[in-house]
Amino acid sequence: MTDKAPEIRRLNDAFRSSFIGGHxxxxxxxxxxxxxxxRALLRSVRAFEAFDSDNDPYAEHDFGAIDMEGAKFFWKIDxxxxxxxxxxxxxxxxxxxRRAMTIMRAEEY
Structure with a gap:
């Protein structure tokens, strides 16, 4: 974790939860x-809180995986x-x- 991680995390959480402030x-x-x-997938991305050391090793909240009705989806902020x-x-x-979040099916990765 860098000394900038708390601010990056704050900015990423604000963007992810609102889709405002980036693409x-x-x-x-x-x-x-x-x-x-x-719509259900987008709501799940905005509400995502399942961060752990596996999917968030730098504590920046820039990636998540969501299972929905038997399909796996990823979102990533660059x-x-x-x-x-x-x-x-x-x-x-x-x-x-400028933040850009891509939301994709896991098999599209």
Missing amino acids: VVLTSGVVALADTER YYGADMQSGSPDAANPHVT
Whole structure:
């Protein structure tokens, strides 16, 4: 865990729970779900709290796995610079970081 992990975690939790403050990308497998299933999955992502040392080794809350009706889904937050072309120079600084969360079926990973 870095000294910036608490701030990165706070920013990631705020983004994940609201989908505000970044870009949310749904893969084709998620888009293909029925509307009710897709809405349930998005609610599960926003409510996700099952962080542990296996899925969150750096305590940044940037990844999660969800089982829903026999299917496994992943979500992952990545950090980009303001141009969205390169990595962020400081994921703890929202002025230089753009967050992007991808929500996918596990088999699309």
